[in-house]
Amino acid sequence: MARSRRTRSVLAVFASAALLATGVAACGSDDNTSGELYKNPVTLTWWHNANQDGPGKDYWKKVADDFHALHPTVTIEIEAIETNALQRTRIPAALQSNDPPDIFQAWGGGEIVDQVAADYLKDITDQTKAEVASIGSAAEIWAVDGRQYGLPFRMGIEGFWYNKAMFAQAGITKVPSTLAELNEAVTKLKAINVIPIAVGAGDKWPAAHYWYNFALRDCSVATLRAATKEQKFDDPCFVKAGEDLQAFLATNPFQDNFIATKAQEGANSSAGLVANRKAAMELMGDWNKGVMETLTPDRKGLGDDLGWFPFPGIEGSPGDPKASLGGGDGFACAKNAPAECVEFLKYIVSVDVQKGYAAAGVGIPVAKGAEAGLTDPVLQTIQQATAQASYTQLWLDTAYGSTIGNAMNDGIIKIFAGAGTPQQVVDQMKAAAQK
Amino acid sequence: MTAIHSTVDPAGRAHARPAGPRPPSGGDGGRAGTDSAAAARAARNRRKWLEIVGFSAPATIVYAMFVLVPMAFAFYYSLFRWRGVGAPTDFRWFNNYKLAFEDPVFVDALTNNAIIVVGSLLIQGPLALGIALLLNRRFFGRSVFRALVFVPYVLAEVTVGIMWGLILVKGGELDTVLQSAGLGSWIRPWLADQDLVIWTLLGILTWKYLGFAIILFLAGLSNVPEELSEAAAIDGASWWQIQRHVTIPLLGPTIRIWMFLSIIGSLQVFDVIWVVSAASMRSLGASATMATYMVDNGFFARLWGYGNAIAMILFIISFTAGLLFQRFVLRRDIEGALTGRGRRAVKLRGGK
Numbered sequence: 001m002a003r004s005r006r007t008r009s010v011l012a013v014f015a016s017a018a019l020l021a022t023g024v025a026a027c028g029s030d031d032n033t034s035g036e037l038y039k040n041p042v043t044l045t046w047w048h049n050a051n052q053d054g055p056g057k058d059y060w061k062k063v064a065d066d067f068h069a070l071h072p073t074v075t076i077e078i079e080a081i082e083t084n085a086l087q088r089t090r091i092p093a094a095l096q097s098n099d100p101p102d103i104f105q106a107w108g109g110g111e112i113v114d115q116v117a118a119d120y121l122k123d124i125t126d127q128t129k130a131e132v133a134s135i136g137s138a139a140e141i142w143a144v145d146g147r148q149y150g151l152p153f154r155m156g157i158e159g160f161w162y163n164k165a166m167f168a169q170a171g172i173t174k175v176p177s178t179l180a181e182l183n184e185a186v187t188k189l190k191a192i193n194v195i196p197i198a199v200g201a202g203d204k205w206p207a208a209h210y211w212y213n214f215a216l217r218d219c220s221v222a223t224l225r226a227a228t229k230e231q232k233f234d235d236p237c238f239v240k241a242g243e244d245l246q247a248f249l250a251t252n253p254f255q256d257n258f259i260a261t262k263a264q265e266g267a268n269s270s271a272g273l274v275a276n277r278k279a280a281m282e283l284m285g286d287w288n289k290g291v292m293e294t295l296t297p298d299r300k301g302l303g304d305d306l307g308w309f310p311f312p313g314i315e316g317s318p319g320d321p322k323a324s325l326g327g328g329d330g331f332a333c334a335k336n337a338p339a340e341c342v343e344f345l346k347y348i349v350s351v352d353v354q355k356g357y358a359a360a361g362v363g364i365p366v367a368k369g370a371e372a373g374l375t376d377p378v379l380q381t382i383q384q385a386t387a388q389a390s391y392t393q394l395w396l397d398t399a400y401g402s403t404i405g406n407a408m409n410d411g412i413i414k415i416f417a418g419a420g421t422p423q424q425v426v427d428q429m430k431a432a433a434q435k
Numbered sequence: 436m437t438a439i440h441s442t443v444d445p446a447g448r449a450h451a452r453p454a455g456p457r458p459p460s461g462g463d464g465g466r467a468g469t470d471s472a473a474a475a476r477a478a479r480n481r482r483k484w485l486e487i488v489g490f491s492a493p494a495t496i497v498y499a500m501f502v503l504v505p506m507a508f509a510f511y512y513s514l515f516r517w518r519g520v521g522a523p524t525d526f527r528w529f530n531n532y533k534l535a536f537e538d539p540v541f542v543d544a545l546t547n548n549a550i551i552v553v554g555s556l557l558i559q560g561p562l563a564l565g566i567a568l569l570l571n572r573r574f575f576g577r578s579v580f581r582a583l584v585f586v587p588y589v590l591a592e593v594t595v596g597i598m599w600g601l602i603l604v605k606g607g608e609l610d611t612v613l614q615s616a617g618l619g620s621w622i623r624p625w626l627a628d629q630d631l632v633i634w635t636l637l638g639i640l641t642w643k644y645l646g647f648a649i650i651l652f653l654a655g656l657s658n659v660p661e662e663l664s665e666a667a668a669i670d671g672a673s674w675w676q677i678q679r680h681v682t683i684p685l686l687g688p689t690i691r692i693w694m695f696l697s698i699i700g701s702l703q704v705f706d707v708i709w710v711v712s713a714a715s716m717r718s719l720g721a722s723a724t725m726a727t728y729m730v731d732n733g734f735f736a737r738l739w740g741y742g743n744a745i746a747m748i749l750f751i752i753s754f755t756a757g758l759l760f761q762r763f764v765l766r767r768d769i770e771g772a773l774t775g776r777g778r779r780a781v782k783l784r785g786g787k
Binding site: 084088089092095096114115117118119120201202203204207256257259260261262265266268401402403406407409410413414416417419432435 | 600715734
């Protein structure tokens, strides 16, 4: 009796293991790449980074529901994941595992080059010609060797966010358009006892962005393009960027303890200092308005006192003064995702959906005509500046990929800490390229 | 945690042994019974092995799947130059290990780990012992104090990190308190000074884990028989003398186990450092530990092969430290569980 019961339980274990195995196999073969669109029911898994409750997360939910209503055969399962966890562990691990989400967040630049080299992504060039034309040059960031592998849904250039009331009080009548004018503004702001510029150097990248902007002014567009493509940083303009940064740091424009100040957490973060009227300016991307609003007790940030101007040009520098630094977010489809994935991606960047995205106030849309949805005057200013930029350089750490990007940011932080040299930044980048 | 399991587990097995298969009945079976006796013994042996395999298989499988196999993979990946995209193909032998020791930031991380290991032992140990001895006396509100002392340990690391981050920021609560106490000149950039930050972090870690040491010591103290201190008191020993010569020596095993857990925890410390101290301070080497260095390089710099090499180094250091500590310090406490086992078995067999 005892033995037969044992045999039976062993059999049960085997049976359940077999069931599990077939279940896993079924999950794997779920993706149906062939066949007509919208004929067979498909489920698209969608990983995005709007994990905080708020308009961004709500809007993506609405987009998924609307698409399902239009095409009932397509069900969309959303997973919203914190951006660093998503981009640095979840997506790379899922792509390794051969069971990736169908559509997922893509930063573009160096990351997408690597992902394409490993054959992870669906080539969407032929299906998205109209969308790429509407988006313009920003779409290049999600393209590799002329083939399109993803599309952006938001894109914006970086600039100084400033407090108009403080500028008026300090007697600054016109926003700085050259570095000399910026230095002058810093002096005037010190005179009224406010922090001229807040920087979240604790998070590294907000500090590194100063170096990127100097590189943008010191290097020609051709040099920047070549650096991204060939990952060669021999041009002396990259060392010059570090020297310019050292000169700028010598004017002492930042708050005390800036080396450990975080960018977005709490009232003492760099965004918090501007939002709470302790600092006059912060160099930051287009998302900063929303961040600042969360950091004041009334959730309004600086309200009508908030202004924005692009990074000033440098007199006599070889760079294009109308070139700007920026970045965006996009989505890509996994190689074996169903064809409906591409349709959904196109839907996300269609003008009406983009208008709704703009109206949600969480970012600047990319599709032509969608800017009409923007209601906030500051975001309208940034959108116009983005559209007018002669060349938009993607954040250098994204453009060069995480490995070189991280080494570059570490080198720049050493300059901020007073412990590094401009040459070291370039040396560290070259060393990382070999790692 | 593994340490606790490994000491408890063999002890459990040691208990189970006498309760195992019983000696055969009818022990005086003559020469004629030898064959059947041998068959019966073989059957019993088979059953015993079935039982051993049956009961240990689930744990062994789980252990192998979630500990041994990942470790083997980590070692395998650590030999490649690999950025986590596609399969690892660029085999480089031990180059990643060499690169690690050439990186001054990793050496800084090792130094910081050493500071935390030694600092935790030297500060937390005596402090926790003193507080535990005090809390072991009878006084009004004792249980309230005991609970309060344990609170920091119960709080989640991330909560503690965010809280201390807000307290220690320039113009934060600590600076305000110092200012109003007339100690404004003591104010320092607690988290922004490259030389100071590791000591600030050590302070936070002490605050966080002190309660754990105290609760362990209190548990140990409750096992010290009261008769001994009573006898000493009757012989005229003072409270101090009793603590020094009776209580603390009897607390030895508890203190040694706490030291073991503290060393391993200090070598692997991650959460509090990650949350309290800024990414910039980690990059500069001022606040990096082996674990934060591993995540910064493995995930943020996307050097998966290199990150695995760091993980292996961290594992080897922790494992070696654990083994050495068990071999030389914990020897008496876990005798029969790990260290003396083989020898005792030989002795028993020899005695028969």
